[in-house]
Structures are given as C-alpha cells and as structure tokens.
Amino acid sequence: MIRRPIIAGVAAFLVFRALLLLIPPYQTDLLRYPASTTVFDRHGRELRTSLGPGESLCRPVKLADTGHWTSKAIIALEDKRFYDHHGVDKIAICRAILQNLKAGRVVEGASTLSTLVVKLTAPRSRTFWTKIVEARQAGELEDAVGKDEILAQYLNRAPFGGNIRGIEAASRYYFNKPASELSLSESAMLVAIPQRPETFRPDLHLQAAVIRRNRVLMRMK
DSSP states (O other): OOHHHHHHHHHHHHHHHHHHHSOOOOOTTTTTTOOOEEEETTOOOOOEOOGGGGGEEEEOOOOOGGOTTTTHHHHHHHOOOTTSSOOOOHHHHHHHHHHHHHHSOOOOOOOOOHHHHHHHHHOOOOHHHHHHHHHHHHHHHHHOHHHHHHHHHHHHBBBBTTTSSSSHHHHHHHSOOOOOOOOHHHHHHHHHHGSSSTOTTTTTOHHHHHHHHHHHHHHHH
16 A cells, blocks of 8 residues: 555656657847847947847847846846746746645746846747756756846846837836946836836836835835
C-alpha cells in the first residue's frame, strides 16, 4: 500500500525530468532590438526618427539612463523578490496557485522579470507547457547575464501602447523627455502600462493610468 504512492511519485518525477530534456536551450541575441533609427544634426538636435522592425518605435538605452525611480518601480510592481530568486519565484507560484484555486479561475500570475524577458524575446502561444519552457529558460538567462542586464532588457523591450517599445520611447512619447529625467510619479505611471498597454496608456485613459500609478506608488512605499 505504501509502495504504490512512492512508485507513482518516482514515476512522475522521472517523466517531469524527461520532459525538461525536450525544452530547447535559450538562444536569443539580446543585442538585437526592434530599434528605430534616429538622425541628429552636428549639434545633437534630433532631425528625424524612422520606425524599426514591425513598425516599432524603440529607443534602447543603458539601465543607468532609464531614470532613478524606474527600476525601483518596476521591481515593486512586477517582481518584488527579483534579487532573491533565480528566474522563478517559488513563493509567488504557491500564492498564485492558492489564489486561483480559491477564485476558481486565473486571477493571479507568477511571472518574474526574467520570464517576461524570455517571453518578449522568444514569443510563443500561451499554454501551460509554454510557462514551463519560460521558467526553465529564465534560469538559463539568469546564468548568462546579470540582474541589471535583465532589467535593461525588459525596460527596453516592454510594450507601452501602440507601437511603442521600451521606456525611452515611452518617456519621450508621453512626457516629451528622456527617461533619465522621469520623476517618481512619471516612472510609476509608465511601468504600469505594459501590464495592459491599451488600457493604462495615459494619452487615451488618463483616469485608469492615474489609478494604476497610485497602486504602483503604494507598492513602492
């Protein structure tokens, strides 16, 4: 009687390990962005910007140029244990399972910034297997680059409504300033947009954007 559960558990573990072998390695050129091309005059004034691949408006910048508050805001909103996990937040997964079982539907996820970068750089159809693949590849991403690079990758690739990609393009579009000059309030408003890009963009839904900004500020507090 005791042996059956043990055998079943061992079999399930072996099947799971076998499935992990089917997951392809994470192979993405992180240096390739859907970047726009900007032309400046000899005085550094911007003359013209052409759209990048997929008609995207994307202006990648270094993490140091994303603003003092931006990284703090995105970690508070999306992944508060970002510096404590290795791609997968086990605590968040357990909490999400309990919340979803209690609600009888999916009301909470357990994505980390690392899994979000994998999702952005290697998009797939949304299935349970995809989540397993992204979790495994997020660990590989953590092994390959540092936490700061993962933050930079997310902030430079996240969707900010329409064809806007990345915090720099979003800052210039919504606030007419580089991301390095964003205030606390502006950073909190922008980092909320990628969760629901067409719902939280301030040019179309200012009230919803302000409500979401306030939630981000409370999480930061």
